[in-house]
Amino acid sequence: MPTYDAISVLGVGSKISLTTVTASVAGTTETSLYSEALPTGVINVAGRNVRFRAWGAITTSAVAPSVTLRVKYGSTTLISTGAITPVNIYTGKMWTLNADLTTIASGVVEAQGLFWLDDDGVEMVNGATVSVTTSGAVTVDFTAQYGAATAGNSITCRIAQPEVGGLI
Numbered sequence: 001m002p003t004y005d006a007i008s009v010l011g012v013g014s015k016i017s018l019t020t021v022t023a024s025v026a027g028t029t030e031t032s033l034y035s036e037a038l039p040t041g042v043i044n045v046a047g048r049n050v051r052f053r054a055w056g057a058i059t060t061s062a063v064a065p066s067v068t069l070r071v072k073y074g075s076t077t078l079i080s081t082g083a084i085t086p087v088n089i090y091t092g093k094m095w096t097l098n099a100d101l102t103t104i105a106s107g108v109v110e111a112q113g114l115f116w117l118d119d120d121g122v123e124m125v126n127g128a129t130v131s132v133t134t135s136g137a138v139t140v141d142f143t144a145q146y147g148a149a150t151a152g153n154s155i156t157c158r159i160a161q162p163e164v165g166g167l168i
Contacts, residue, residue, distance in 0.1 A: 025155055030070070030145040033157035037137045042164055043073065043103050044134035049166040050101040054142055055159045057092045058117065061152030064089070069115055071099045071124070072141040073132045078111035079124035083147055086117065093118060095155075097142065102166070107134045 025031035034054060042048060052071060066083035078101055099113030109132050113124035132138070140162055144155050 025144045025146065027149045028146050030143050032141050032143050033155070034142040034160040035139045036160075036162055037139050038162075038164065039137065043101075043109060043132060043138070044106045045166075046103055046105050047166045048103040048164070050140060051163040051165065052097070052099045052101065052113075052140060052142070053161045053163075054097045054157050056095055056155065056157040058086065058090050058095055058155045059092055059153065060086045060088070060090045061150055062089060063150055064153060065150050066147035067153075067155060068145045068147070069097065069124075070141075070143045070145075071097075071101070071111065071113060072139075072143060073101065073109065073130075074138040074141075076130060076132050078109060078130055078132075079113045079126050081115050081122045081124055084115075084117075084122055085147075087120075088118065090118075099124065101140070104129055107131055 025033065038050065064086045066085045068083050069081045070077050071079050079099060095115065095117045097113065097115050099111065101109055101111045104110050108129045110129050111126045115122045115124060142157065142160065146153060
């Protein structure tokens with residue numbers, strides 16, 4: 001996967017990795033739509049930020065079950081939409097996710113995000129900081145999980161873009 005140097009609001013020398021993904025989920029098992037290993041120790045310096053953006057499509061049947069989307073650091077859930085139920089029948093309707101994961105202190109992360117589907121935004125609010133491991137390579141993972149396995153429902157991540165920045 002290519003990485004690009006970038007100058008952004010996250011800081012000079014940020015790294016952006018662009019990835020086209022075709023992972024999708026249709027059952028009730030929590031499934032990774034996108035996962036990327038971060039460099040060792042990237043989250044253990046105060047001021048570091050991982051900005052995660054993703055785009056994809058959702059298709060729902062006449063009886064759309066709830067779906068929960070999560071952004072994780074390793075096995076730790078940083079932010080979640082909670083169970084949301086699409087109110088319309090969609091065929092390949094675009095969605096987008098924006099999340100910021102900021103290191104407050106070594107091993108302590110503040111995470112906030114927003115998931116958009118149609119004209120509705122779902123806040124992915126984390127009411128407190130989250131403690132995470134700072135040793136070894138850890139992945140940022142974007143997952144989806146349906147509340148029921150209903151034929152005709154799927155959510156697919158088409159493009160994911162993690163950006164590591166801040167104090168490098």
